Amino acid sequence: MNSPEIQQMIQLLSRLPGLGPRSGRRVALHLLKKREALLKPLIEALQTADQTITTCQQCFNLDTSNPCHLCQDTKRDDHSLCIVADVADLWAIERSQIFKGRYHVLGGLLSALDNIGPQQLTIQPLLKRLENGQIQEIILALNSTVDGQTTVHYLANHLQSYAVKLSSLAQGVPMGGELDYLDDGTLSAAFSERKRLYA
């Protein structure tokens, strides 16, 4: 119906996360209408990203340099390591500016359903990073899902033999959360981890 060039463009755009055939068509038309303002700059940005972005072989972050700028930053704390599942999680923590140590990106979570075992994650390189004894604290910042908690337990077992303080993120009521709308799991976690106000 449409020319194959437009069809191919729509088909690839439809495969982006969060887009489908309808929004793919919408994006394609929008791009074809705004060639100078959007289509050409986007092509260029995608090409530049494709050519320059690489995976840091130390923490497995995505960056133009290897080791990445977070691994190279001398102002960051070498004794503290935050383990995340995905680069998106690393970005989220960096945006919050709550953590000033180093990172390690696992590249996913253990999942029996998706057939992801320890070999598919960067656990071997993680254990190797711990060998020199520089890291004293590890924070497991993983999703509060079944897969995330499975991974927490697996890592807790394997990191026992290293002399590091190991912790995972607190669970409880999210900021601005209304009790009425919380699920039972969150409520019971918030109850069992309740904070004493007058110490």
Added chain:
Amino acid sequence: MNSPEIQQMIQLLSRLPGLGPRSGRRVALHLLKKREALLKPLIEALQTADQTITTCQQCFNLDTSNPCHLCQDTKRDDHSLCIVADVADLWAIERSQIFKGRYHVLGGLLSALDNIGPQQLTIQPLLKRLENGQIQEIILALNSTVDGQTTVHYLANHLQSYAVKLSSLAQGVPMGGELDYLDDGTLSAAFSERKRLYA
């Protein structure tokens, strides 16, 4: 925080319709993870589209050829013309396979709010197409919105002097529509345009 190459990519992706900063980041990460399967083919498809897709100078459709394949198709009815606001509307009508005549894409709708007057639309080329008297019927397939109906009235006034049958799309209950959920405007249009079942 991120490298400028990633930031630029996210920033441009966030400007696509339906995407925002969060989904822009998600799309960027997805593309960087699937370079061979998605990023490179997408770059190529966007480049091909940018280089080959042009606007048909007869009906203002987007295609690789000018006149477009719809204007060139000898099997289509030369006496019937369907006026649409946007290429997306043309695609939607083509998908439904309900219409086998020619098209004319206005490039938008008259809108006082958005400061779009008759000069911004392809109304002059439309009147020129009508001059040879070949077109006998015109269907105004425009949105059932204030801007769409304003454009219908404007065109109806200007097409009066040409000897053409002029019609606009029927208004009423959409297929599968439940009366309970319809707005008052649709309901009253459906009532006043009611069909007699026994003729």
